[in-house]
Amino acid sequence: MPATPHPTRRPDDLSLEVVDLIGAIVARYHEEFEEAAAGHALTGAQAKLLTLLSLDPLPMRKLARKLRCEPSNVTGIVDRLESRGLVERRPDPADRRIKVAAVTDEGRRVARGLRDSLRFARAPLAALTEEERLALRDLLRRMVESGTGPEETPGG
Template identity: 75%
Template sequence: MAMEKTTVPTPRVDSLTLEVVELIGTVVARYHEEYEDAAAEHSLTGAQARLLGLLSLEPLPMRRLAQKLRCEPSNVTGIVDRLEGRGLVERRPDPNDRRVKLAAATQEGRRVARSLRDSLGFAREPLAGLSAAERESLRNLLRRMLDA
């Protein structure tokens, strides 16, 4: 007896959901565009700026950086090499495991990362026009979406 193939019905997407998805995509695209422009003003690629931003928060092992950036560890090595050559990043031994190297932002690297963050007005300016309650509601909705 042949097994009958069962299909899961595709949920119908209403026009409001489609509009929200489109708006989220537009916001993301504009954020990335502004981020790339801000990075270029510091003579950085977007990947270099993202890595520097991560390292300005805490030193991280190369493997963890690769996971966070969703790229190959060999790519991270090249990015760290270039940032190290500019004095923005340094490698240091992990105090918990001397076999592991941590990448860490230098003082100048943290300054550049802070300058990058400060120059990103796209999200900050429109959000400033929302009340604290509206920003909190938006934050909570975005968290719910990410947790789903």
């Protein structure tokens, strides 16, 4: 009978080091993202929602799933962004009974500014060759795709 992997087995030292490095990158990303959000007078949650909507208009329930929060929280965030002219509600073209939140031109400009202000990876990535950046991208994609469901893909 073949042996099955033991779920409580301690990861090897290399895997632990990789996890620690990923954690350090995530922490730096969140720190800079929060600073960038504050620079645009946004909370982190508002900035995340605006970034998501800059990709595609989304119904409130789908936004809530992507942000992992209650739909009522999303409604409040959208209300605040809408009052600033960054987001608008409009009927879903596929089902006019459903409202989607969509980024405005000003919201798209702010979302671009948020993304452009994230500096932490620019210098380290610029030090890598294009081949190394492609390899890193492909490895990260594999990790993301093997560890998450369809709602948790990059950019979402």
